[in-house]
Amino acid sequence: xxxxLIGGIGPAATVAYYTRLVKKFKATGxxxxxxxxxxxxxxxxxxxxxxxxxxxxxxxxxxxxRLAAAGCDVGVITALTGHFCFEETRQLSPIKxxxxxxxxxxxxxxxxxxxxxxxxxxxVLTTKLFGLLTSAQVVVPQTELEEIGxxxxxxxxxxxxxxxxxxxxxxxxxxxxxxxxxxxxxLAGTDLGLAFNGQTPGFRVIDALELHVDALVSLANKQCS
Numbered sequence: 001x002x003x004x005l006i007g008g009i010g011p012a013a014t015v016a017y018y019t020r021l022v023k024k025f026k027a028t029g030x031x032x033x034x035x036x037x038x039x040x041x042x043x044x045x046x047x048x049x050x051x052x053x054x055x056x057x058x059x060x061x062x063x064x065x066r067l068a069a070a071g072c073d074v075g076v077i078t079a080l081t082g083h084f085c086f087e088e089t090r091q092l093s094p095i096k097x098x099x100x101x102x103x104x105x106x107x108x109x110x111x112x113x114x115x116x117x118x119x120x121x122x123x124v125l126t127t128k129l130f131g132l133l134t135s136a137q138v139v140v141p142q143t144e145l146e147e148i149g150x151x152x153x154x155x156x157x158x159x160x161x162x163x164x165x166x167x168x169x170x171x172x173x174x175x176x177x178x179x180x181x182x183x184x185x186x187l188a189g190t191d192l193g194l195a196f197n198g199q200t201p202g203f204r205v206i207d208a209l210e211l212h213v214d215a216l217v218s219l220a221n222k223q224c225s
Contacts, residue, residue: 002033004072004095006063009041009079010156013190013209017078020213021024030220035070037063039082041157048084048123057088068094074219080188080208081121084130100212101132104186107211108135113183115139116206117176119169120188121156122149129188139180141172148172152189161194164200170201177203 005019007014014036025032039059047056051217060082064075075097077083083101108116116136118129125145128138141148151168155161161169169192176182184204187196196205 001074001223002035002070003216003220004064004067004070004075005034005036006039006060006067006075006077006082007036008038009044009082010159010191011041012156012159012194013078015159016190016193016209017076017130017213020209021216023076024213024217025220027223028217030224033071035067036066036073039063044079044082045070045121045123048081048121051065051084053085053088056079057081057085057092060089061092062084064093064095074098074216076212076216078190079121080129080190081123083132084123084127084190086132098212100208101129101213103215104206105133105135107206108133113206115181116182117173117180117185118188119148119152119185119192121152122146124188125149137177139182141176143170143175144168152192155194156189156191159191159194166195166199169195170199173201173205174203183201185201187213189213198214 005017013017017066073095075093075095086099113136118138118140125140151165173185176185184206186206187208190209
């Protein structure tokens with residue numbers, strides 16, 4: 001199975017996907033075939049904020065055309081923000097796409113999670129992940145929503161998370177657990193690993209990136225068996 005990643009949205013997320021795919025495929029003994037196409041995070045952010053689904057779907061589809069030409073047969077959008085136009089992209093893509101939202105829904109169903117908190121980009125927060133999740137009630141920070149969204153974008157574009165930003169994200173996550181009944185907080189932005197990896201925030205965290213990568217490994221394993 002040759003995986004095609006649309007990267008660059010943002011750079012830290014691309015590195016995280018690549019690193020985890022290498023680690024997971026090595027652990028399973030399955031050869032990793034991978035090609036990355038670079039997309040523009042500013043274009044994605046602008047189109048997601050203004051709900052330009054068809055326009056961004058065409059942008060992504062052009063990348064998947066190139067990835068297909070490179071031999072890829074499975075495609076991944078390495079940003080949950082980019083899933084706002086998943087259906088438009090899927091209809092145009094020449095290769096099969098693995099939808100992170102479907103993977104998250106399946107995880108929540110299997111683990112009995114009924115209420116899920118979100119941390120992520122401004123469009124992800126204001127739309128509650130574009131209404132893509134159906135297996136759990138979705139909640140977002142009740143206060144400082146814009147500040148949390150801006151903090152995420154700063155992390156995504158810079159590839160760095162300082163201690164103040166990390167503390168603010170942890171506080172927002174804890175508040176959703178304590179005051180809104182969230183059973184876990186979804187890192188609905190792959191760059192959030194810069195804040196949470198190796199840390200102990202004090203509440204249950206679900207890493208969307210980890211679930212997405214595990215789904216790819218499972219798919220590759222099925223194709224090899």
